[in-house]
Amino acid sequence: MATVLTRRFEYRFVRIGENRTSAFFGVRSDARKEYQEVVHRHARDGWRLVQIFAPGVAAYGAAKYYELIFERELAGDA
DSSP states (O other): OOOOOOOOEEEEEEESOTTHHHHHHOHHHHHEEEEEHOOOOOOTOOOOOEEOOOOOOOOGGSSSSSEEEEEOOOOTTT
């Protein structure tokens, strides 16, 4: 019987831009720039960016925060 190898992944969720005023005014512009460094830092550790989630819950539908979703294959799995 053939052995079926299953790839398994782990996920990390990183929230940026959320602060006490973001509920009213949305994410600050410095947080919009910060995500690039967060992506590069995680990539160096083997993480792959899967999605950036930005719920529109602040005033005028602006995003209250950004949630970056990363994945990487679990060590030892092939």
